[in-house]
Amino acid sequence: MAHIVSTINLKGGVGKTTITAALAEIMAAEHGKRVLLVDLDPQTNLTVYMIGEAHWKDLNDSDRTLATLFRDAVEPRSADGLFDIDAALQRDVSPVRTVTQVDLLASSLDLIDIQDRLLAPSGEFLHDPVELLARQIEKISGNYDYVLVDCPPNLSILTLNGLRISHGYIIPTVPDFMSTYGIAQVRSRIAKFATDVGVDIPAIGLVISKYRSEVTLHQQMADYLQRTGQDDGLHVFESRIPESGDIAAAAEFNDWGTLRQRYGYKGQYDALAALTVEFMHLVESS
Template identity: 30%
Template structure:
């Protein structure tokens, strides 16, 4: 059974997608793991970090994105014969074991999901709320169920903010990893996230556990950054802070324009080396957490 991990922060621009695609690529390329990336963000940054826009446009035209799976789960069509196996893009970027479930710029927001739920029931408000909670609990789990045993890791790349897909992804996850920057707004995003997870746990809707916190550097040391790091360490525990930090690096930005992770485009760059080290620490931490490492070549 694979482990599902949410890469999440309620604040945007903190490096969630960059961490997702590079960490997943390193696990597949260097550790011989089977890894699936699921793009839950309507900005489709993870998708476009792994394939050119023309390729995505073709998949969208062929209706081979996450949107179709969401729609099929909410409104099952007995005449439809496609499944998640038809939509997953295998060995993306020519990396064996690295697969992608593409996102969609037209992925449902909460309003459209509410309309869909209302359209399939003529029930009361109370019944609608029950159906809504049931959908939150089951949507992402149902989508992933046919393939979860095929992977060592499934990485969920989230949009900033809170919506049904985010909550459903958190409920479906075993762990969550928080990328952040040592700046006030990023830490506020972490606090909001912790509040949402605490609420989900209070109602026994998830057993998700914090895997760790990864800092991206601001490119220069400041007194404020040091103060924020110390505060985060005090709040979450020093053992939850990854020692590896992701530096500001031109190669990482350039890789985005090549629609590939920096660990493939410039593997000797400072940024790529940081992700290689992050992967090593990720493996170590997981091995320590479970008592035995499932990783090959570790």
């Protein structure tokens, strides 16, 4: 059975998408894992990161993104719906030549409008709007070791669809006041949702992201999180992901030769690789 994990934080721009992408690529290339990426964010960052904009547009024009899955629920255009998981599933997607075995269900900008309509179901609404993704993922999750779900920076109905299928979640955060402010809230909201739907969705851990070791506040905040996290029952990953121009540049859809080339030779890739080992260890031992 696949381990299904969401990446989530209400705070935007903290590295959720970057970390999700790197975990998938490193698990596949270095550890032989079969990984499915699910991009639930209407910003489509993870999708473009993995397949580029032209390919995304092609998928979007031919109803092969997750927008079609959710649109089927609010605007039935045929009895069975238009979403076809086999057609939508993009295989071997990373632009890094050494990465195989990463597949993707792409997102779409169209989800911005569709998600509002999911909240205001019409009389003909047939399904629980939180179960829509689950009903598709269960058809294919057996083909993977990991399913990683990249969520938008909110607890929208799209995010709830991701949490619904998840066995746990990770929270990337920048170690500063504004970024860490909402962590307790996101945890309690997810715990309440899990209770409501009758499943267990534990926090797997907090990832310190965009870490600047020369900034005293970052050091103090990261150390503080590491100390207090233990009291709160929240694991904080040992590996801190440095803020780095190379990691920012990794978002470019390019013909990357290797993962080190994509993420950086000066310790950036090593930090991500160490995070990946810690992540797999935690997930597989729980």
